[in-house]
Amino acid sequence: GQQLNQSPQSMFIQEGEDVSMNCTSSSIFNTWLWYKQDPGEGPVLLIALYKAGELTSNGRLTAQFGITRKDSFLNISASIPSDVGIYFCAGQSILRYSTLTFGKGTMLLVSP
């Protein structure tokens, strides 16, 4: 089956620093999605990517759809304490009825 490798597993940074995390897949995806999950809540969609090479921003967040269609990365610039949470990548393939496959998540901790 499809597998997503997400790294790093966790990060502990100072407020104001930039953050980068990435996701790689053993198979091709047509869509990459990035979610954030706060404790006790469901994942919230941050960015959606639909084309290879696409670079999309949402405020301080920037994500890219890798050219090979097997990877994606998420950058957070000038981190703030409310960025704390778990970030998940998810890939979607039209060959599998658009099933979303999730990575294991990156836990981000931000020190004020």
Place this chain on the structure above:
Amino acid sequence: EAGVAQSPRYKIIEKRQSVAFWCNPISGHATLYWYQQILGQGPKLLIQFQNNGVVDDSQLPKDRFSAERLKGVDSTLKIQPAKLEDSAVYLCASSLLIQGAEAFFGQGTRLTVV
């Protein structure tokens, strides 16, 4: 626009008991997903509906789990009988289109089996 609604938020049951979860997707969304999220892991797909038909239930433990989506709107997920390893958060999500669309999640139901 109202989001995905799930109930209950929390449930504690003893092993071998039965439990059911309910999900009301965003209005008009054709695709509905049920995910299981074990502590410290990413969500794992259990079953995916398109309208009221099942398109993927390959990871659903069918000896104990069942799900239905009545009239292509609300959905219920049932576990009977529950095992200790079923303790997890059960997330429901929906997306507007059948293919290639963003999925939006509910708050989830936290199940504890003791």
